[in-house]
Amino acid sequence: MRKVYLDHAATTPVRQEVLDAMMHVFKEVYGNPSSIHQFGRPARKLMEEAREKVAKAINADPKEIVFTGSGTEADNIAIVGGARANKKKGNHLITTVVEHHAVLDAFKALEKEGFEVTYLPVDAEGRISVEDFKNALRDDTVLVSIMHGNNEVGTIMPIEEIGATCRERKILFHTDAVQTVGKIPVDVKAINCDFLALSGHKIYGPKGIGVLYMRRGVRTQPLYFGGGQERKLRPGTENVANIVGLSVAIELAVAEMAEESARLSVLRDKLIDGILNNIEETRLNGPREGRLPHNVNVSIEYIEGEALLLSCDMKGFAASSGSACTSGSLDPSHVLMAMGLTHTTAHGSLRLSLGKSTSEEDIDYVIEQLKPIADRLRAMSPVWEKFQKGLPIT
């Protein structure tokens, strides 16, 4: 059976060039980068070269790059550390309702410490309005965090405008660029951000490594304590292999971006049209324009997401869903609900995220397979029966 991996927004396989660079570190460069002897020095050198590569990829200075243990950790240091460090200046923070939980839960923790948080709403396509953002600003606003691209529905946010306003008003601006690096241009100067988070495993690098970009002169507070590594913001012996792996991954991702994103956009649109045209009662979640090139999110109405995912898996293709049971919480996706979807529509949602291995044949296969899956599941669905009889659906 054909095997099709369409969950690249969840994670990606490690590419060969990255693996080779990491193997070299594991085998040959095992010294501690803090050691000044002949074993430590090469490790330090590789790490600093990696820092330069990462800086170059996002138009930053190497001194502004902090290696962290994940994208989540980078988000937390920016948000929790940034807010705490500026508490004397003000108590108000702004974010959106559609952030990844790495961001949302950091704000929830800050609320418990007494910070006031405004959660900006989104429109039906998952986008915030710049006007809402400007109206939410207060004299005591100290930090704003708005994601670059949404991980569930692929919506790209207008962060350049937000960054410019924050810079003008001397408010710290963080953006979670975990889903956008290597997909669309990420330039910290154009964005006008003070912090930016990215992650290795979404760009064919290793898991368990992230980057926090921190603009020169910006202050934050550490969340962990120990040694002096990574400017005391991420103490602990550095994971040199992961750092080197991430740097190779980001360098290649940026170099290949224009071509690969153009290729993926065509496949993305083919998949969207194929599903919407072939299966009745389906809808696209997220925008047509201003959408990440690797993201497809559709709702196949009156079907339970869990059953849908299992059926897809049995046919050899891997996806993800916004249903409650797969997200481990009782409510369906907070992103889809914030966009105004009903529970039933959110339950039938399917995210198919494309990547380097995705071919046109894969897309044809998925379009072909989804229709009989939808037919079979609907034949068993009491909600579908109600819909067909024109009865009210609760």
Ligand SMILES: Cc1ncc(COP(=O)(O)O)c(C=O)c1O
């Ligand atoms: C938008 C976004 N932010 C943050 C993260 C967390 O990154 P990591 O898995 O490296 O902690 C993810 C990954 O799921 C993501 O998609």
Ligand code: FES
């Ligand atoms: S599909 Fe599992 S909760 Fe709806």
